[in-house]
Amino acid sequence: MVGRGKTMRVLIVHYNASQGGGAESAIQDQTKALEGLGHEVKIEHLQPERAYVRWKPDIIHFHTIHVGMSLEILQWAQGKGIPHVLSLHDYWPFCSGRMLLAHEDQPCAAVAGKCDGACDGAPSDWKVTELVNDSPTVTFNPYSAHIMEKHGVNVTKVIPHGIDTDYFSPGDTEPEVMVMTSSAWPEYPTKGMHVLKEALVKIKRTAMIVAHQPREVVRDELRKHAVFVFPSCYEETFGLCLTEAMACGCACVASDVCGPRYQIEDGDTGLLVPPRSSTALAGAIEGLFVNHKLRRELGQNARAWAESCATLERMGKDYEELYEGVIRGNDRGS
8 A cells, every 4th residue: 555655656548659739748747747756657558458467556547548548448447446547638528529619619508507419519428427437537627627517527636737847937038029829739620720810810910830849849939929829719628838838938818718717817827818709819919019017927927827836746746645545545635
């Protein structure tokens, strides 16, 4: 039995071996956070059962297995009584569409109320929700947790993502008053790049889009740009690239959806605008161009928030506490 303060062996399971998406970057950050606290971590993409037998971890942490790996892997862990945790990166346990969008980029009824089934997707099979509810679960902000819980998904703990705030930090020189955005999947309408494009046309501005690039490139570009925009159209469970921008001291404008709503205090650590409103987004961006004082204050406050709330150490300790509770047989992790 692993007790508090003891070294743990953590097997992280994720279907995707690439390093191109937010979930993949978050797993790398989680690994670094746990290793920084002295724990051992192994990441497995193909054969988690074999990795478990060979490596004998104290706990397994499943990430987005539902996308590319059979849910039988979750049933296997439950059936064997293996201590494990499941991260909920989107809303798949009750929504097969995952993003809580109805037609194109319009929100569905499940965001504000209950699912009405009147969307391009369909509700998930109730057996999926039951399966998920037999495992300890994690999501990344309290607003997404609330949506999940009112649709029958049990959320064990909210653990926001942390990043390396020494690596993602302001540069040595004053950034240019230019706009930047970044996304692993900018071509998807859910990410709102079409809204940003419309907003920029309204104010006759341009923006740099950084996509499909290593994090070093993202970090270097963030240090050059004073303004960062996160125009997502759906209820993001977290905005990892938004945290990276805040840690670099950018003045950030984001859609008022679940993840950014947790990350940004409107008017203090950034600006929130209604999702899918190019007019509101245009006004917020232009305001940062003309108001030097506000732009600087938002950037400084964003950096302070990241140093206080979004560090690897904070995230690592949160997972450490959860894992210890699950291993002891207490799903609440306390």
